[in-house]
Amino acid sequence: MTRKRRRLYIVALGMLSLAVAAALVLTAFEDNLVFFYSPTDLKEKELPEGRLVRIGGLVEEESIQRGADNRVSFVVTDLSNSVPVTYQGILPDLFREGQGVVAQGSLGPDGVFVAREVLARHDENYMPPEVAEALRKSGEWRPAEESAAQ
Secondary structure (H helix, E strand, C coil): CCHHHHHHHHHHHHHHHHHHHHHHHHHHHHHHCCEEECHHHHHHCCCCCCCCEEEEEEECCCCCEECCCCEEEEEEECCCCEEEEEEECCCCCCCCCCCEEEEEEEECCCCCEEEEEEEECCCCCCCCHHHHHHHHHHCCCCCHHHHHHC
16 A cells, blocks of 8 residues: 555545534534424424424413413414413413413424423513514514503
């Protein structure tokens, strides 16, 4: 084996190792990526069943129903469309009707979003940026300072 051929094998082996490492990193990123959707986005896009996503919006008035074993059902809306959500667990203290919420989970075959985690806003002036943007797109939401001026 000549020096030139040995060098070629080493370079080829190095490039193959780099390609395998890049493929593993990209696969790991794909598994950990969680996309955000508004209820309108969920209605417009076809999501694969079981795909982990986040939805956000406002908890619809008079939609919270509590069941046995800490099971809660409620509806998340962006004032244009709504998505029913079920969650089993303890909700945040600030969770209530008319307030901003982000739920992480997956959409079931029956169109009900099964949440693994529910996050509520932490004070009167805060709304998650994704939720605020989705509500702005719907043309229905105004921040507190804008509505107070009118």
